[in-house]
Amino acid sequence: MSLIETVLDLGTLPRSQMPPHSLRLARLSLFDWAVCGRAGTREPLSAKLRELAVHEGGHPSASIFGGGRYPARMAALVNGATSHALDYDDTHFAHVGHLSVGIYPAALAVGEETGADGQSVVEAFLAGAEAAIRIGVALGTAHYNRGFHQTATAGAFGATIAAARLYGLNREQTRAAIGLCATRASGLKSQFGTMGKPYNAGIAASNGIECASLARMGFTSCADGLNGPQGFLPTHTDAAVPDLAPVSAFLFDDVKYKFHACCHGTHAMIEGLLDTFAAHPASLETVERITLRTNPRWLRVCDIPAPATGLEVKFSYRWLAGMVVDDRATGVDTVYTDALAADPSLADFARRVEVVADEGIDDMQAAGEIEMRDGETLAFAHDLARPLPADVLEEKLLAKAKALIGTEAGALQALIHDLDDMDAGAIGHIIRDAA
Incomplete structure (x- = not known):
């Protein structure tokens, strides 16, 4: 089956065919996304985007982090950027990007606009996330290494699928929405280390709502915006489209959550160093040298040798290694x-x-x-692919939430356990006014 047909199938996949474990992880992602969004309201870019929302005004149909209700497309832009402002959200390494920050803002905004129930918002997110992963896999690391930010490019298609599902688009309307997204999706890695990086996530969410909304109105587009002639894949990557798993086998289950407030490419190093120093305590004075071996693609992302700002520290192996050695919180x-x-x-x-x-x-x-000054050499290694049980993930995510937003964490935890009794409006109320 072609990629476009697979993505269209995901858009209408019944709840009964979505793996229960994937749906549970999607709830954890909703909780983690909401925590990152609430914490991100303190960031300067969030205030600037809220100011933009106030300036443009419009129909108040969807909630934003920091308070207020605005048009769905604007809410998605604000919430996507705000939730990615700390770069502390989930990552999918096969997709080569962040899923929740580009897709949940679209799903929630359209869910509020249409009066959807909470479970439908989660299902729309999961369908969109799975579509984004498969498109990200098809684009491959060649797309990423060329300078594109898959959170924004592949993510925009995921946001489109989520919005199309909640708007109730039929297959041909969804096909048109994907075609429109192919000419709209954008995002460059040159923005890393600036406000432009989280803005990319907001762009993805906003684009998804815009494309689905236009298709809903009868806007036309090409039949295969993904892999058709001069489609998104042929123009944005040299990689051949791989054979993908059937729709019944969800790739989303490999989603990874951040427990350090920095680029996910640094986390395996941090975890490896933490494990080693737990058994062999060290300090800046006792460590002579650290040699890190990492995948080459990370050198273009998180190897800033001399960061000039706190934001750039999040993308600096050398600074973060020093923080671990010096027992500073990451x-x-x-x-x-x-x-x-x-x-x-x-x-x-x-x-x-x-x-x-x-x-x-x-x-x-x-x-x-790790070469110690006393002559001892310690080896370290870590693999983020090692799975964690869902209950352990929830425990770690709750600890992260408490560190980020304090007492608000308890209210947001309802997004995991009480979702069946919520509609999208109730979710929106929580992200606006958690207490």
């Missing part, structure tokens, strides 16, 4: 300040960290050696 977003980037002790330690590209290590792994 899971608290407020730690990443400009003063941290200017810290002389971390700057000195960064010169003792060597980052090496290793084709034999995949993008979810890290390995290396």
